[in-house]
Amino acid sequence: MNEMVELGKSLAEVRETFRGGRTRGVAWRKTQLRAIIKFLTDNEDQIFKALEQDLGKHPVEAYRDEVGVVKKSANLALNCVEKWMAPKKGHIPLLFFPSKGEVLPEPFGVVLIFASWNFPISLSLDPLIGAISAGNTVVLKPSELAPACSSFLASALPSYLDPKAIKVIEGGTDIAEQLLQEKWDKIFFTGSPQVGRIVMSAAARHLTPVTLELGGKCPTILDSLSGSSDMEVAVKRIAGAKWGACSGQACIATDYVLVERKNAYILVDLLKKIIQRFYGENLKNLKNLSKIVSKHHFDRVRKLLEDPIVAASIVHGGSVDEENLTIEPTILLDPPLDAEIMTEEIFGPLLPIISLDNIQESIEVINSRPKPLAIYAFTKNEAFKKQILTQTSSGSVTFNDVMVHFVCDTLPFGGVGQSGFGRYHGKYSFDAFSNEKAILQRSFLIELEARYPPWNDFKMQFLRLAYSFNYIGLVLLYLGLKRTSR
């Protein structure tokens, strides 16, 4: 009950702050953005510690995927927010002369951000940067599955950011449910499709627009590559995008690989070597690898291997350490396509390899599943690239690499179909939290009589010509040189 009262007070405060208008000025926005950068710089060690505690993340991974990403976003927003806030001119047809048209972005108001647990810092702060640069007040709910990060954000952010405009509310499902009862001007959700539906249903009651950053099974197509060094680079990148990204617990991690049968064994061999080099020989001496976030997810991932046919397809790894919530990098070769490991998003360190007669078949395999957040394809065949682009649908496509589009700020980051809708990163973050208001400025000079009743044939003819932007015809009509059509 106390919690609810606190929640109510927090909400009232951020609403009041938005109404008061201070978040709309560019100065306030820049102050907050600078404060985020300072927060990251001042607290880098504590952040690394919290990530290590929650997920066993190595500091380099933590910097690369969390701290560095957020700093980059904050810096970009700081440099560009004024430009982004400026109205965009809209060309107005001569018919409406003299007129001025423009589109002016304005904040939605009070926004709610739900962050996920796998990148608990960047998935909290990146959307927050978007919301702030667009001039909104924010309630941020970090994931309770990453408790160290959640409590660190809750305790440290208020001393850096405007505490009456940006609030961090901790808690689990019950707090989330309460938050969803309220009326928000925008909700930004990162998480699973199942919870995405719950969020969207709640938003529907208030006609609240939402951005849903969900997941899916991101496939990686590995075509035949002529050079052995290219093959090695490709496999390194695939390995890095599986186990190097929070141990496979990333929405854009490689979920499974599609390869031609003749290349399957080379791939498995190379992967084994790389795993050894990057992560260690066996479960006893694993390094540079995050752990599974919770017992629940550990059990979920382990269960994917329980099916005897699936277990039989393991060609490397498969061992688990329940005490330390660790699962070693595991490779499977051709598990059944209808097994759970091939129908559910894995979100863990298991890598199925599906071998095909012809690499072209990968398109069919991909299209038989819901649209993923990302598709990766290693190929030098330009025709095949075109085929992939036009015959599949996904949030994004990256050729000859994995996951790096995440740091390409000029590209929108978001899903389609079951992987979500809406997008962010770079200016798209600003746009995600803005209402684009259309403005038409007219003058009292120059009246178009034909706009007004009483109606007659002349006005009809005038408007017919006007709609075709037939200016010459209009002049002729006015000069009495054009006959009315009836």
Next chain:
Amino acid sequence: MELEYGNKEVFDAETASAMMKELRDAFGNGKTKSFEWRVSQLESLLKIANNHEKEIIDALCSDLSKPELESFVHEIALMKSSCKLALQELKHWMTPQKVKTPITTFPSSAEIVSEPLGVVLVISAWNYPFLLSLEPVIGAITAGNAVVLKPSEVAPATSSLLAKFLGEYMDSSAVKVVEGAVPETSVLLEQKWDKIFYTGNGRVGRIVAAAAAKHLTPLVLELGGKSPVVVDSDVNLMVAARRIIVGKWGCNNGQACIAPDYIITTKDYVPKLVDALKLELEKFYGMDPLNSEDLSRIVNSNHFARLKKLLDDDKVSGKIVHGGQMDEGILKIAPTILLDVPEDSLIMNEEIFGPLLPILTVDKVEASFGMINSRDKPLAAYLFSNKKKLKEEFVKTVSAGGLAVNDTSLHVAVSTLPFGGVGESGMGAYHGKFSFDAFSHKKAVLYRSFAGDAPARYPPYTPAKLRFLKALLNGDILGIIRALFG
């Protein structure tokens, strides 16, 4: 085999399922994605408008007693304009947009590819039944989708005209019309769509949003609200009055989502404003407006009763300063102006959507902005003023889908401005290229090469790699060089 889904067959879950399969097959085989198909469909739509102008005008007359000129200008001409613009720009819109890539993904190139979402549903409204059906359908087709149109049953003549002509002229395996009312709409909403575009009111908007949430279907909701007009005292009164009149009564007799709903002006100025409105109203519609052919009727007896009820309150009917005449037999209500109705009356708390125009007065015109912002965000807001500061303040502080200064409703005809609402007035936008975008997925594509593989990406993680990553993510060129060369 062509299946007919008109009133001739019961449209139930089974029929809907079969229809969806047909549409998914049509989309799946790729034809709607081709430039040629889109062009052919747009040309067919133009043919309908050109060949059947009379029938369309007759249907609109039957459904709404819409004056011929309004039918032409507001429905047929706008629809033809959109078609022509789409045909002109389609190639350009379909071309992938190249984007710059930042140093973090060097070397790389990137682009954003527009692709259709798949099979989409357009639910239309009754007040502009031709335009509000076909304008979104144009967007859907231009973007390469298969589409089902559900016209409003409250405009039955237009609904069956659309079913007939789209059936005759369009590719019916990919473009379908489903006629019907609540039962048919409910069946449609149970299906899994790739996008739903709804025009109508907030109550049904919520039902549509809840149904969409079950399938994570993205939405455009074009709703309504109370669009206010603020009238300052230093304007060209005659022109302002005419523009208000034509935006209110000249737009389907006030039954338009962007029609001025109510006016706010100063106590000092209101007598002049009322006089000007009365004068111009008489010029436009004569002494007997109930029988003027230049005014639409109220669409049906339900809405007539609804509007009558707004005047039932003594505290409201006593404030009529002009008009008030009604004829239930011909479903006509004369242009009616009310002065200073109580702010808590029904007429001031519901979207009027009819020919009643309340005027509220304030001491100073600046107070009107706060009044507007204390209500739900409308689809449009208007200001008549010559004062630069007031205009700036209006644009900055009044939140609505779109604003027009010194005019009403015209912004709907400017295809370079996005048309949509915010908050209770809706989400998403369309018109012009915004229609194409509304029905597209903007797929991010990143092209990487095998060269330039930074070891810093991979374990084992070292302090040197951390330094490199910091410099890279900060875009710090010197730092990168230093990190690379120790």
